[in-house]
Amino acid sequence: MFRRIYRSGHIVITSVCTQGVLSHHLGSEQVNVVNAIHLAKLRDIHLTVRKSLFTESAFNEITLRLKTTIEERWVTGTSLPSAGGRLVRIGPYPIDLLPEGHVLLISQQDKPGIIGRVGTLLGDSGINIATMQVGQNEVDGSAVMILKIDKKASRNVMESLLAIPEIKRVREISFDECGVTGGEET
Numbered sequence: 001m002f003r004r005i006y007r008s009g010h011i012v013i014t015s016v017c018t019q020g021v022l023s024h025h026l027g028s029e030q031v032n033v034v035n036a037i038h039l040a041k042l043r044d045i046h047l048t049v050r051k052s053l054f055t056e057s058a059f060n061e062i063t064l065r066l067k068t069t070i071e072e073r074w075v076t077g078t079s080l081p082s083a084g085g086r087l088v089r090i091g092p093y094p095i096d097l098l099p100e101g102h103v104l105l106i107s108q109q110d111k112p113g114i115i116g117r118v119g120t121l122l123g124d125s126g127i128n129i130a131t132m133q134v135g136q137n138e139v140d141g142s143a144v145m146i147l148k149i150d151k152k153a154s155r156n157v158m159e160s161l162l163a164i165p166e167i168k169r170v171r172e173i174s175f176d177e178c179g180v181t182g183g184e185e186t
Helices: 002-026 036-042 114-124 155-162
Strands: 061-067 072-080 084-090 093-097 101-109 129-137 142-149 167-176 179-185
Touching: 002 036, 002 061, 093 142, 101 114, 114 129, 114 142, 114 155, 155 167
Parallel strands: none
Antiparallel strands: 061 072, 072 084, 084 093, 093 129, 101 142, 101 167, 129 142, 167 179
């Protein structure tokens, strides 16, 4: 009995994750939990579910990994009894993010002065930074800066951030009551 429930849980999680990924490209009105896996197969998207009793941390984790012929991206989340759901890794970068509100995700080279330039640019644009953290990859000198902001950033702000030479990619994500919506990537 428990074995069957355990397996069913993976199907639901796989379907919900697939729905989230496809909704971004096909529109939320086209994709739902029931048809998400079928739509993925129609588009030659291969889904793989791996179960492991051991992870890098002592917590239950789930990793969503997207791999194309060009690149691979992944995000890891967990649910803690005292803190609720949290994102704990974006790619190789360790983080601790409560998924709510507006978030700027900035891929950058890890060099002095970038945090100050980003903070000044947002402040001059009237955008308050509620929280900020940086996950570092010591191997290649890259980093991800995660900023929770009080309001959406304009296209002009996004382009100004991307004009900073050390910044490789800027993405705004809005976590809302119905799920995640990804803003335009610049």
